[in-house]
Amino acid sequence: MGPACLILAFFAAFGPPAVSDPVRSHARPVLIAEHERLVPGKTTYLGVTFEIDERWHIYWDGLNDGGVPPKFEWTLPPGFEIGPLEWPAPTRIVLPGDLVDHVYEGRVTILVPLRVPTSVPDGQIVEINAEAKWLVCKDVCLPGSGTLRLACPVGLDAGKATSPTVFASARARIPKPIPINSSVVIVRRTAGSLEIESAGATGLSFYPYAWSAQMTDPARSGVSESDILRLAFDAETAGSQPRIGGIIEIRRTGHEPEFFTFESR
Secondary structure (H helix, E strand, C coil), rough: CCCCCEECCEEEEEECCCCHHHCCEEEEEEEECCCCCECCCEEEEEEEEEEECCCEECCCCCCCCCCCEEEEEEECCCCECCCCCCCCCCEEECCCCCEEEEEECCCEEEEEECCCCCCCCCCCEEEEEEEEEEEECCCCEEEEEEEEEEEECCCCCCHHHCCCHHHHHHCCCCECCCCCCCCCCCCECCCEEEEEECCCCEEEEEEEECCCEECCCCCCEECCCCCCCEEEEEEHCCCCCCEEEEEEEECCCCCCCCEEEEEEE
16 A cells, blocks of 8 residues: 555634644635545546534525635646536525625535546655635634645555545535436526425425526525525516526435535526
């Protein structure tokens, strides 16, 4: 067995004045690899896991009134490529003033696909760096930033999974496209509204993407405790055929939630 990926030093600064003690942050990120080694010519997955203090939250990469999602600037060896990040479905909170945010609490892992070039030699140690910025909030919001570093060996096989539970938990909340001719979830679109139905569901939620048209009353819509969810959109700001997109969550008694993507142009 060869060496495995190694988390390197972490430096973080949390709002003015800048400090170098990551323990002071209410959200602490770390960069991890799904497997022990990187395989030439293959796509592997990294993860950025945030450990978030109780009653604090960070933000999903979607439509929010009060905050912004984490941002990452990657430094990679030549030929390596980062694909689009895969964000687990969030939860919804309504704040005083009818502000609606879509957030993560407790722990979340954002999935990061990494394409490994065919030319990288077996046995080489590859260093991957990310400059991270995030906002963590409770009664107040505090900016955070830090450098995440990971060193991984290259090998002819990926080796063992390093954190199978962490990656499995993240993937369980990654939404999938609605299957063609699906009976699990049915979406009906009119000019300024959306009706989502999933027979037998005990609850439905809709988490809009950042580019999606605004709902007319987001604080009192976006979630239903039945198998039908009706959403209305603001025609004055979005036009008569608003562009709508987001994640649909379906809840059923005795089952884990299901998540689907929806886009209508």
